Amino acid sequence: MDFRKKLVTLLLALAATAAGAQPSGGSQKLPVGWFVTESAPKRYEASVDGSAPCEGTRSASLRSLTEDANGYGTFMQAFGAQDYRGKRLRFSASVRIKDVEGWAGLWMRVEGPDPKQPLAFDNMQSRALVGTRGCKRYEVVLDVPKEATAILAGIIMSGTGQAWLDGVRFDVVDASVPVTDLLASPPVVASSGPAGLEDAPVTVAKNDQLPLGRVGDVWFNHGRVASDKPYTRRADGVWVSILSEEIYEHGIAVTGTYGQRQLDLKVKAGGPRTVIDGTWGGETVNILISSEKLVMRWGRLTRELARDKSAQVDGSCNRYQEKDGPRVTDQLDVCGAAQTTRPPPAQLVIALLANGFKPALPAQSFPIPGPPARSRQALDTERGSNNGIATQ
Incomplete structure (x- = not known):
């Protein structure tokens, strides 16, 4: 026939x-x-x-x-x-x-x-x-x-x-119609500008080491998430870490194991904001990314940062910061496909979790001042010390 x-x-x-x-x-x-x-x-x-x-x-x-x-x-x-x-x-x-x-x-x-x-x-x-x-x-x-x-x-x-x-x-x-094969090596995509969750991504040349997007220091593309425990994408679409933890992507749902904790999240995008909610390790997760702010909540931990529109960053990035007066107390850059209307769910989730839910000081910044030392013992660098810092 x-x-x-x-x-x-x-x-x-x-x-x-x-x-x-x-x-x-x-x-x-x-x-x-x-x-x-x-x-x-x-x-x-x-x-x-x-x-x-x-x-x-x-x-x-x-x-x-x-x-x-x-x-x-x-x-x-x-x-x-x-x-x-x-x-x-x-x-x-x-x-x-x-x-x-x-x-x-x-x-x-x-x-x-x-x-x-x-x-x-x-x-x-x-x-x-x-x-x-x-x-x-x-x-x-x-x-x-x-x-x-x-x-x-x-x-x-x-x-x-x-x-x-x-x-x-x-x-x-014919060949003029592009394939949608998830098992093929698709082109890498980059954001068209920093302001945008409203802008569609722009196709650029394929390169296995070229980032598709980045959150903080964690970059990703279609086959790799370069975190401290890197993840790679198998031919069947499952993301596997060097510790053999597996993360699955089912449409907007991202499930599996990350950091030895069960993961069950949904990534809702397509408008002026991206919302990720669900559970990780039995604790509630809620993450909001918009052109104005970044909010990350997990259990009792919260990072809430406003976008710094004056920041001198790469054109595909948004920089989010929290300040205490002139001092930056927390900072996170969201770049490329991580801040578009169609972020790749699994890579975005892994990159965000890898950055954590505790404040992170920007590189080359002074530490946040602590309370004053109230005893001589607290300054004792000769007993129980490590590189000159008292180990009380």
Whole structure:
């Protein structure tokens, strides 16, 4: 069957089975070739819906059945890759969502001889759909290598809510259409200016050592976070430290282990501010980055810094400071992709946690004065001392 016939068959199957479906919840007939997979049984339900389609007369719907925000479900299909080997394939559809707490998006995966090692993959995690959104056409684009055996595609939802899918298309496209492959080496992105969470990033040349963004002294790109315990990104998208701690990125959610503490955060961006909230080590985390201030809270620790608009810093950075009179008592620079409307969630979280929630003096600054010494023993540098500093 050639490509056009396959496409027509898929669309006709979707419309025909939708027209004959009965409103009986999970027992509704699904379009031929489509099915539901989920992280645990009875958490998600797929059906057909004719109430408000984006295109045509019917939509397929994926809906959460529980309030558990940790699960995921996908409405998907799988087919042989033989017709698309050596080609660039675009999967597109019209999608709308309602009350999605977590994230949703289209996804496509190209499998080879080993299903555990996908050849190409994208689930829109860098442009996840959250909340309630009206009809819009989205797409994922992947190259299909000659060794490909199967292609899987559909819509995924993590957490709770409902998503609708229609107008499904599979198109072979030429090289002028960029791939969205998360397993490929994407171009490095830098910020267009310091004032901006409102400005879109600018694409620059790819270089493994070229920073994509920076928080304090911790820089990152698409494959590395250069903190004191560096993290690197594996081919499967998992970030792994030199201590073998793993951090996972699921759309706006960042989970895993950092500093031997369990991590469960969400990165909410896309407007004039970026908000990160959740828990780390059982303590509540709340971080706010805006063009005016930076606030970092974890349990009882708080850093609250105002942006210094007069600071002479690199053009892609915002400098945030706290002062006690003329003295700077805390300082942190947020640069590049870390302060754009689309920061990479995992890298941003790792970089912020690596800087910590306690005030940090800027380099080459005088220490904050302490209380006066009230005894001779406090100045004794001959007993129990370390480099001339009393170890009381």
